[in-house]
Amino acid sequence: MTQRTNFDKELDRLKLTLVEMAELVSANIKEGLSSFLKMDTEIAEANIKKDKLVNEYEQTIEKDCLRIIQREQPVAKDLRFITSVLKMVTDLERIGDHAADIAKMTIFMEKTHSSFFVNDIEEMTTVCQKMIKQAIEAFISTDKEIASAVIETDDIVDDLFESTKAKVAEAIRNKKVDADFALYLMMVAKYLERIGDHAVNIAEWVIYSITGERL
Amino acid sequence: MPNVIEIKNLTFKYKDKIALHNIDIAFPARQVTALIGPSGCGKSTLLRCLNRMNDLIEQTAISGEITYEGKDIYDRYYDVIELRTKIGMVFQKPNPFPMSIFDNVAYGPRCQGVKEKKKLQEIVKKALLDAALYEEVKDRLKESAMSLSGGQQQRLCIARAIAMNPQVILMDEPTSALDPIATAKIEELISDLKTSYTIIIVTHNMQQAARISDFTAFFLMGNLVEYGETDQIFSKPLQPKTEEYITGRFG
Numbered sequence: 440m441t442q443r444t445n446f447d448k449e450l451d452r453l454k455l456t457l458v459e460m461a462e463l464v465s466a467n468i469k470e471g472l473s474s475f476l477k478m479d480t481e482i483a484e485a486n487i488k489k490d491k492l493v494n495e496y497e498q499t500i501e502k503d504c505l506r507i508i509q510r511e512q513p514v515a516k517d518l519r520f521i522t523s524v525l526k527m528v529t530d531l532e533r534i535g536d537h538a539a540d541i542a543k544m545t546i547f548m549e550k551t552h553s554s555f556f557v558n559d560i561e562e563m564t565t566v567c568q569k570m571i572k573q574a575i576e577a578f579i580s581t582d583k584e585i586a587s588a589v590i591e592t593d594d595i596v597d598d599l600f601e602s603t604k605a606k607v608a609e610a611i612r613n614k615k616v617d618a619d620f621a622l623y624l625m626m627v628a629k630y631l632e633r634i635g636d637h638a639v640n641i642a643e644w645v646i647y648s649i650t651g652e653r654l
Numbered sequence: 655m656p657n658v659i660e661i662k663n664l665t666f667k668y669k670d671k672i673a674l675h676n677i678d679i680a681f682p683a684r685q686v687t688a689l690i691g692p693s694g695c696g697k698s699t700l701l702r703c704l705n706r707m708n709d710l711i712e713q714t715a716i717s718g719e720i721t722y723e724g725k726d727i728y729d730r731y732y733d734v735i736e737l738r739t740k741i742g743m744v745f746q747k748p749n750p751f752p753m754s755i756f757d758n759v760a761y762g763p764r765c766q767g768v769k770e771k772k773k774l775q776e777i778v779k780k781a782l783l784d785a786a787l788y789e790e791v792k793d794r795l796k797e798s799a800m801s802l803s804g805g806q807q808q809r810l811c812i813a814r815a816i817a818m819n820p821q822v823i824l825m826d827e828p829t830s831a832l833d834p835i836a837t838a839k840i841e842e843l844i845s846d847l848k849t850s851y852t853i854i855i856v857t858h859n860m861q862q863a864a865r866i867s868d869f870t871a872f873f874l875m876g877n878l879v880e881y882g883e884t885d886q887i888f889s890k891p892l893q894p895k896t897e898e899y900i901t902g903r904f905g
Contacts, residue, residue: 443902512861514888514900651890 446511453503453524454579460496460528461575464535465568467493468634471541472564475548475627476556483545486538493535500528516648523648527578530637530644534571537630537637544623553620557606559599560624563631566595570638577645589642590654596635603628655682658822658852659704659741664718666699666708673699675876677718681822681869686844686853688863688884691873692904697856700873701824704854705741706734722822739766742815746827748807750799750814755791758799758810762818777817784850785813786843805836809843816851823847825855829862841866860900864888872896 467489474483504525507513513521570589577585607625610616616624643654657680666674674696681687689697702708703720706727720727727737739762751758759778760768768774778795782788787809791802799810808828815823825844829837844853844866857863863870864884871881872893880887880896891897898904 446902514860514864515891515897517901518889 443511446507446513446517449503449507449511450517450520453500453507453521456496456500456503457524457527457531458575458579460493460500460531461571463489463496464493464531464538465571467535467538468541468564468568468571468631471538471545472561472627472631474542474545476561478545478549480546480549483542486542490535490539493532497528497532500524504528519648519651523578523644526644527641530640534634534637537634540630541627544627548620548623553617555610555616555620555624557603557624557628559603559606560628560631563596563599563603563628563635566592566599567631567634567638570596570635571641574638574641574645577642578648581645581649583646583649586642586645586649590639593635593639596632600628600632655685657681658683658723659854660719660721661700661703662719662721664700664703664716664720666696666703667715668699668711669713673876674703677878679871679878679881681852681854683821683852684848684850685868686848686855686866687869687871688867689854689856689871689873690858690860690863690899691879692899693858694875695873696876697871697873698826701743701826701854701856704822704824705738705743707743709734739818740820741822741824742818742820743824743826744808744811744815744828747831748804748811750802750807750810752798752800754796755799755802755810756795759813759817762814766818778813781813781817782810784816784847785809786839786846787813803836805832805839808832808836808840812840812843812847816847820851822852822854825853827856827858830858837862860888872899874899 467486470482470486470489474480474486504521507521511517570592573585573592574589577583577589604625607616607621611618611621647653660680661677664674664677665672677700689700691697699708703716708714708716716728722737722741725732751761753761756778759781760774763774763777768777779788782791787806790806794801799807802810812823829840832840841862844855847853855867867884869882870884870887872879872887872891872895874895880891880893882892887896888900891900
């Protein structure tokens with residue numbers, strides 16, 4: 440078979456860089472929440488700085504995609520692959536933004552300590568991280584079944600968000616939570632819910648890359 | 655859209671070598687269809703079958719059916735001269751006749767018996783306008799066609815085909831000998847021409863096929879592997895062999 444060695448190497452390199460970016464973004468979500476749970480502004484500030492690294496990854500991957508399009512003029516599965524990477528990188532960058540947003544909540548809330556917490560939020564974080572990991576796994580192994588599973592998992596995140604909302608509302612009614620804290624907590628939950636949506640987008644682009652079908 | 659040419663179960667042999675195996679394909683009117691595939695896959699052979707250019711090659715055999723406007727063009731009573739008038743051809747290398755620009759375009763109509771000077775002038779002007787060459791040559795129609803650049807010569811050949819008032823224009827790698835600017839002009843011309851003509855083009859340039867054609871047919875070792883809308887072929891081909899070929903991982 441005729442090989443396009445350099446082209447294939449470029450595509451592999453692109454894949455690797457995207458995996459690195461996804462790992463960084465996933466770690467940032469966990470760290471963002473950790474800063475929030477511990478009300479640790481140092482972790483929060485470090486986390487916000489790491490978001491710049493995420494943005495740099497985005498720009499690097501975009502540049503690589505454009506260079507490959509210009510040089511190799513990809514078609515069919517190659518074009519779908521590069522188009523998907525260009526779209527996925529935007530979702531990863533947004534996820535990174537939301538991880539930093541969660542860390543920013545820590546800084547805003549520094550003086551609003553509260554014993555109230557909803558464990559569902561930790562669960563949301565774990566599920567979101569799993570979704571990102573699986574979406575990237577699906578991308579690497581071109582496995583549309585795994586990608587479909589990511590899309591289904593989003594229901595769990597949505598349910599946890601609804602459950603969090605109900606618990607926070609109940610706490611507000613019973614005056615068991617500080618009003619500011621309740622607001623910030625809901626914002627964190629909303630950021631996580633949005634992260635779940637972006638993970639779904641990534642999974643949908645993986646499916647497009649494999650099948651050419653847009654969900 | 656109606657089909658101008660329909661091919662059913664076409665097999666073509668050069669001596670003992672089968673060049674085309676049981677081809678079924680139809681070419682829709684006023685659309686550009688690109689025939690792609692590696693060298694020796696049969697795409698040019700197929701193109702030449704469409705106006706019976708292969709009749710000129712000895713020891714060839716053809717079976718199956720090719721109909722043009724519903725009539726079998728290989729019927730023994732079919733008028734081949736009339737066929738080649740209606741289905742014109744432009745080749746890889748521009749091949750103007752060694753005569754003036756005007757006479758090149760007027761050659762076909764004159765052969766058909768058009769003698770009136772004014773009528774010939776009208777035909778030549780319209781053909782040159784349609785081929786997007788008129789503005790460049792209107793002041794030197796009596797000069798030799800050989801004085802034109804390669805790209806101009808190729809457009810002259812297109813004008814020469816158009817002058818016969820064809821319905822279909824076959825193009826066999828019409829830009830492979832041209833520079834990028836001349837190529838772009840021919841490609842634009844093809845897009846303009848399809849409002850009036852059905853165009854079937856053989857090309858080795860994948861990007862060109864993707865840019866200018868509405869339908870694409872991929873041939874391999876004399877077989878039609880896949881035929882479909884160009885957008886589908888270049889974004890989501892159904893056959894693995896097509897994918898391998900168009901993505902350059904073929905062999």
